[in-house]
Amino acid sequence: xxxxxxxxxxxxxxxxxxxxxxxxxxxxxxxxxxxxxxxxxxxxxxxxxxxxxxxxxxxxxxxxxxxxxxxxxxxxxxxxxxxxxxxxxxxxxxxxxxxxxxxxxxxxxxxxxxxxxxxxxxxxxxxxxxxxxxxxxxxxxxxxxxxxxxxxxxxxxxxxxxxxxxxxxxxxxxxxxxxxxxxxxxxxxxxxxxxxxxxxxxxxxxxxxxxxxxxxxxxxxxxxxxxxxxxxxxxxxxxxxxxxxxxxxxxxxxxxxxxxxxxxxxxxxxxxxxxxxxxxxxxxxxxxxxxxxxxxxxxxxxxxxxxxxxxxxxxxxxxxxxxxxxxxxxxxxxxxxxxxxxxxxxxxxxxxxxxxxxxxxxxxxxxxxxxxxxxxxxxxxxxxxxxxxxxxxxxxxxxxxxxxxxxxxxxxxxxxxxxxxxxxxxxxxxxxxxxxxxxxxxxxxxxxxxxxxxxxxxxxxxxxxxxxxxxxxxxxxxxxxxxxxxxxxxxxxxxxxxxxxxxxxxxxxxxxxxxxxxxxxxxxxxxxxxxxxxxxxxxxxxxxxxxxxxxxxxxxxxxxxxxxxxxxxxxxxxxxxxxxxxxxxxxxxxxxxxxxxxxxxxxxxxxxxxxxxxxxxxxxxxxxxxxxxxxxxxxxxxxxxxxxxxxxxxxxxxxxxxxxxxxxxxxxxxxxxxxxxxxxxxxxxxxxxxxxxxxxxxxxxxxxxxxxxxxxxxxxxxxxxxxxxxxxxxxxxxxxxxxxxxxxxxxxxxxxxxxxxxxxxxxxxxxxxxxxxxxxxxxxxxxxxxxxxxxxxxxxxxxxxxxxxxxxxxxxxxxxxxxxxxxxxxxxxxxxxxxxxxxxxxxxxxxxxxxxxxxxxxxxxxxxxxxxxxxxxxxxxxxxxxx
Numbered sequence: 001x002x003x004x005x006x007x008x009x010x011x012x013x014x015x016x017x018x019x020x021x022x023x024x025x026x027x028x029x030x031x032x033x034x035x036x037x038x039x040x041x042x043x044x045x046x047x048x049x050x051x052x053x054x055x056x057x058x059x060x061x062x063x064x065x066x067x068x069x070x071x072x073x074x075x076x077x078x079x080x081x082x083x084x085x086x087x088x089x090x091x092x093x094x095x096x097x098x099x100x101x102x103x104x105x106x107x108x109x110x111x112x113x114x115x116x117x118x119x120x121x122x123x124x125x126x127x128x129x130x131x132x133x134x135x136x137x138x139x140x141x142x143x144x145x146x147x148x149x150x151x152x153x154x155x156x157x158x159x160x161x162x163x164x165x166x167x168x169x170x171x172x173x174x175x176x177x178x179x180x181x182x183x184x185x186x187x188x189x190x191x192x193x194x195x196x197x198x199x200x201x202x203x204x205x206x207x208x209x210x211x212x213x214x215x216x217x218x219x220x221x222x223x224x225x226x227x228x229x230x231x232x233x234x235x236x237x238x239x240x241x242x243x244x245x246x247x248x249x250x251x252x253x254x255x256x257x258x259x260x261x262x263x264x265x266x267x268x269x270x271x272x273x274x275x276x277x278x279x280x281x282x283x284x285x286x287x288x289x290x291x292x293x294x295x296x297x298x299x300x301x302x303x304x305x306x307x308x309x310x311x312x313x314x315x316x317x318x319x320x321x322x323x324x325x326x327x328x329x330x331x332x333x334x335x336x337x338x339x340x341x342x343x344x345x346x347x348x349x350x351x352x353x354x355x356x357x358x359x360x361x362x363x364x365x366x367x368x369x370x371x372x373x374x375x376x377x378x379x380x381x382x383x384x385x386x387x388x389x390x391x392x393x394x395x396x397x398x399x400x401x402x403x404x405x406x407x408x409x410x411x412x413x414x415x416x417x418x419x420x421x422x423x424x425x426x427x428x429x430x431x432x433x434x435x436x437x438x439x440x441x442x443x444x445x446x447x448x449x450x451x452x453x454x455x456x457x458x459x460x461x462x463x464x465x466x467x468x469x470x471x472x473x474x475x476x477x478x479x480x481x482x483x484x485x486x487x488x489x490x491x492x493x494x495x496x497x498x499x500x501x502x503x504x505x506x507x508x509x510x511x512x513x514x515x516x517x518x519x520x521x522x523x524x525x526x527x528x529x530x531x532x533x534x535x536x537x538x539x540x541x542x543x544x545x546x547x548x549x550x551x552x553x554x555x556x557x558x559x560x561x562x563x564x565x566x567x568x569x570x571x572x573x574x575x576x577x578x579x580x581x582x583x584x585x586x587x588x589x590x591x592x593x594x595x596x597x598x599x600x601x602x603x604x605x606x607x608x609x610x611x612x613x614x615x616x617x618x619x620x621x622x623x624x625x626x627x628x629x630x631x632x633x634x635x636x637x638x639x640x641x642x643x644x645x646x647x648x649x650x651x652x653x654x655x656x657x658x659x660x661x662x663x664x665x666x667x668x669x670x671x672x673x674x675x676x677x678x679x680x681x682x683x684x685x686x687x688x689x690x691x692x693x694x695x696x697x698x699x700x701x702x703x704x705x706x707x708x709x710x711x712x713x714x715x716x717x718x719x720x721x722x723x724x725x726x727x728x729x730x731x732x733x734x735x736x737x738x739x740x741x742x743x744x745x746x747x748x749x750x751x752x753x754x755x756x757x758x759x760x761x762x763x764x765x766x767x768x769x770x771x772x773x774x775x776x777x778x779x780x781x782x783x784x785x786x787x788x789x790x791x792x793x794x795x796x797x798x799x800x801x802x803x804x805x806x807x808x809x810x811x812x813x814x815x816x817x818x819x820x821x822x823x824x825x826x827x828x829x830x831x832x833x834x835x836x837x838x839x840x841x842x843x844x845x846x847x848x849x850x851x852x853x854x855x856x857x858x859x860x861x862x863x864x865x866x867x868x869x870x871x872x873x874x875x876x877x878x879x880x881x882x883x
Contacts, residue, residue, distance in 0.1 A: 014114035017047055021115070025083055025260065029280070037252060040081045045072075048108065049150045057104045058151065066098045067152035069159075070108070073122075077145035078215070078227075082252065083259035084266075087112060089121040090129075090146065094155045097123055118265060126159045133163060134171055137178050141212070144219045164223060175220050176317050183213055183314070192307070197296065197440065197449075199303060201255045202267035206303030208255070210310035211248060217313055236309070237380070244309060247302035253281065254299065269299075296440040300449050304438070308422045312376040315344065333370070335362045344375035353381060357388040360425055361402040368409025368416040382423040389428040391521075400522045403429060407490045412459045417494075421451065432514050435501020450500050453583050457493040460579035475598065476578055479571050488528050489572040491519070492535035493579055499536075512537035531569065535576055538563075542577045546596040548807060548846045550833045552657040552724070555800055557603035567608045574601045622652055628660040633667060646670075646729060654726040654734070666696065666734055673698045673732070679763050680705075684752055686741075692721065693739045701733040703852055706831040707821035708762040709737070711769040714815040716755045717742060723834045769822075772815060779878045780811040791874045793867040797858045803832060803848040804857040806866065810874050812843045820845060823873045827866060828852050 020043055028036040048070050052058050061068050071090035075081055091105065101123055112119045124132075132139040143163055148156040167175065192205035202208045214235070218224045222233045231241035257277045258266050269277070278295030285291045337352045337359050338345060345367055353359055360382055367374055374382070393399055410417040420426045427434040436450040464473055464480040483489065495518065499511025515536045519529040542560070549556045564570045577597060581589040626647055633643055646667060658666070665683070673681040680699025687694060699705065706725070713720055719740040728734035742751040762768045781788070789809070796805040808820055821831055824847065833848035851857060857866060 013047070013051070014111035017043075017111060017117075018115040021117075028256065029260070032253070032281075036256065037080045037082065040083075041072075041076060041079045044076065044081060044087060045149055047111075051108055051111070052150045055104065055107050057100055057107060061098055061100065061104070062152065064098065066093055066096060067155055068093055068104065069151040069153065069156040070149045071156055072147045072149050073142040074145055077142070077147040078212075079147070080252070083256045084118065084262075084264050085259075086265065087117055087119045088142070089119065090142070091121060091123045092129070092151075092155055092159060093123075093125050094152075094158065095125055095127070097125060126155065126162065129159055130162055130166065134166075134174070137182050140175060140178065141216055144216050167220065172220060176217070179213060179216060179220070180314065180317060183210075183310075198268060198270050199299070200268050201251055201258070204303075205310075206300075206307035207267075208248075208251060208306075210306050211244070213310055214313045217317055235313070240309065243305055247305050250299070250302045251306075293440045297438040297449065300438045300440070304422065308379075312379065315373060315376060333366045335359070335366060338363050338366050340370070340372060341375070343372060344378070345370075345372050346375045346378045347381055350381055353385045354388065357385070357393060358396075358399060358402070360385060360388065361399055361406070361429070364406045364416055364420050364425075365402050365409075367419070368406055368414070371414050373414075374419060379419070379423055382425055386424045386428045389425065394429060395521060395523065397523060399429075404487050404490075407458055407494060408462065408487070410455065410458055411462050412456075415455075415459070417455045417458060418452075421455065430518065432498055432501070432518060436498060439500060450497050454494055454497050456583035457496065457576075457579045458490055460582050461490060461493050461575060464575065476575060479575060483571055483575075484568060485528070485531075488531045488535070489575060491515075492532045492539070492572070492576055495532065496536050496539045496576065496580060508537050508540060531572070534569065535573055538573060539576050539580055542573060542597060542600060543581060543593070546600045547593060548835065548844060549799060549805070550835070550848060551596060551600045551603065552653065553800060554656075557600065557607055559799060560600065560604040561607040564604065565608065567605060570601070570605055570608060622655045625655050625660055625663075626650075629663050629667075632660055632664050636664060636668060638667070638671070643667075649729055651727055654728070658726075666698070666728070669696060669698045670729055670732065670734075679760060682756065691741060693741050695737040695739050697735045697737070698728065699733060699735075701727065701731050702763075703828070703830050704766075704825040705733065705763070706735070706834065707818065707825040708769065709735075709759060710817040710821050711772055711815075712755050712759045712762055713739065714775075714818045715758060715769070715772060716751055717814075718751075718755065720817055720834075721836055725832045725834075769818070772818060776815050776819065777813050777875050780813060780875045781878050788877060790877055791871055793870045795857070795863045795866060797856055797863075800848065802856070803850055804829075806847045806849055806870070808845045808847075808870060808874075810843060810845075811877065813875070816843070817845065819873050820847070820870060823869050824849055827869060829857070829866075 021040070024036065024039055024043060028039075052070060058068060069092040071077070071092050072088070073090050074088035075085050076088050081087070089108070091101065091108075093101075105121065105123070109119050109121060129139070129143065133143045134140070146156075146160065186203055186209060187205050190200045190203040190205075190207075196204065200207055214230065215224070215227065218230055218233065218235050222229075222235075224230065224233055224235075227245075228241075230236045230244075231238055236244065254269065254277050255267065257280055258269060258273055261273050261276060274296060275292045278292045281295060283291040283295040283298075285294075333340060333345070337348050337356060339348050340346075345363055347353060347359060347363065363374060363378060363382070366372070406416055406420060417426065421433075427437060433451065436454065439450040461480070463470070464476045469477040480486070492515070495511065495515045497507060497511060498514045498518075499505065499507035499509065501514075502510045512533045516529055516533045519532050524532075541563070545551070545556060545560060551557065561570075564573060574597070578589075578594075581593060581597075629647055630643060633647075634640075638646075650663075655663075669681060669683055678699075680697050682695055682697040685694045685696070686692075697709070706723070710720060720737055721740060722738040724736045726734045726736075742748050744751065758768075780791075791811075792807075792809040794807040794809075796807065799805055806824070810816065817834075817836070821834075824831060828851055829849040830852060831847050831849055835846040836843065849857070857863060
């Protein structure tokens, strides 16, 4: 019986292989040598040569008339072996697989496994390979990448000859179709890496698989043998190939760093590894740009180039498919010098471009109008002649109007602006856009680089128009249809983050200055210039108010109406805010944010439209609700006189924003509370459309109640996500909390009962929650690689006439609400409204508070003491530990 361990001890082959690989990796990281992939591939080739040359099993197979060929597949076949990539192998026979094949597999693979190399292998005959190639896409691509290593070369070349013959005679179109379909599925699964801050270096759009697709296409069409043949066979120009090589080297280096850091095959560049990767590549901070931001910007630039090359090649694939794709009436253009050929836009003659540079813009106008992409050659021509765009070109009215049409025709499904950006023409026409090109916003809030985010914002707004609007966006579509002069909204969307190119200033203010300069240069009237400047300066205004202020307070919407003044400007600012949030990511756009923003918009619009304060309308609502409440409550066993007394004692704020149905339940809860004569009584309900629990508490109006409740919830692992507090009846309070349910749903009732008992204890004994202090973290840190933001506390006495608003910016941790509200309680402050939101890297907790004597905290010394006390109670923020 074959004993591979004894053989390994004799030869030491696995140990030699392991040490050779380690030396190769060490040399690679010391010298940043970009030939590591080829060197590692040669090392593996030498190993297989040696094993097969010394193998008695292989010799016996040859002598028995069943010679074997050892074939490299996948990345190993292409000669692109990364540190922890799988070693993919095909053990190939001509007609039958001999019974001794298992022994050969052990000889080949056991030393690799001992050397800690991940190995995948297949044992097949020539016929099996040919049958499977046309049935499974993965087998097809491995055949395209297959490379002979050692053994019987005639067996390998017989396979490849038959494969090429069948491919060229029968399977070209089918293979191309599968290539496109698999790419589409991959983009759905992994997304567009050129848009993501944690890109997938292999499978995402712009990753290495896009490059592989280019190679596979070239091998299907022309049977190229190596990467350099992409240029030799005319698939890429010399400059395109050179840039592709630089891009691949950069990405391969990062991928090897990622493999080395994680100790395994890994293609997702997560935040915790980005800082180390940027350091190894020698990136340094510049001005206020972090080194890691500059590194990620460079990576996105390289990946975007690979993506654009892949898109051009994909268009070529479409052109080579069956003629049925091009049947029917050809669309025609409206501009001399631009023609449609085989469903692609082209310049009629390259010689016309220097004398008529307007063609550079007009071809994009026609692309958006006809929904036809530019040909590969047309994109190349645009890039080569982009230098013709000078200041006079930018100021010309017809060119400005052409650019407006391009912006208005850019959709997510047909992305004219992105193509214009990739050719370099967008930056030539608007040089200021170059400052945000591939610029990374290094936080958990944004998913996309600034330039891609800005274009995405335009596309979201364009998605609100037309007949086929997403049903979920119908409200935004209605608002959009009410707009006049929509071009200012689209220009503001494109420019809203232009100020981020100057990291030394507040980006909204700096962006407004840049937007004014661009608008003036383009010859817009003063009204348009002022409107775009206002929209850019205030593009964060509505979302900050909606998520950090109590929009049920009439003062909030009055404040917004006073600032915005015009209903048309409000509509544009609202749609810009929605599009900005949608284009940012799920941390910025969710059901909660959407609802708050819509409510704020409607309330502010009502005030602006009516040209008066909302008090009159609010008074009408309150009177009607009182009548409805009395009607609904009569069947609940209340005495008429007591019922009227209770209803009349309810404060206006409560009546205005609570539904009559909920009010009835609250009155019943109050009645039960009075009967039990307890500190509090609560009711827990599950919301219909979410997993949130609503905890409604009626109890004695006493300072510190919120703090103690937050402490008890922390003690029981219950997370508060929002709350409202109302004065209720005679010296009572009604608190409504939104709470995440406990993890253990089976014993949820027991958990709530335990929390209720502990709240009674906490209310009776101020020291009951002292034990929580040992459970709190001693320091806070963001995710490794993130910019560290210090804890901050803001005190606002302007936004509300009755409350002091305290905003706390910090990193989230269990017990955060307890820490803050406990300090507020110790300072003699009562929490009336609390809002909890995760924003950017930090959380923002907002509290509406009053002192125990119902006064605001408006003395400067008291404000300062309040800020210092909260900051002292929060765990300090430290730098994240290095990877």
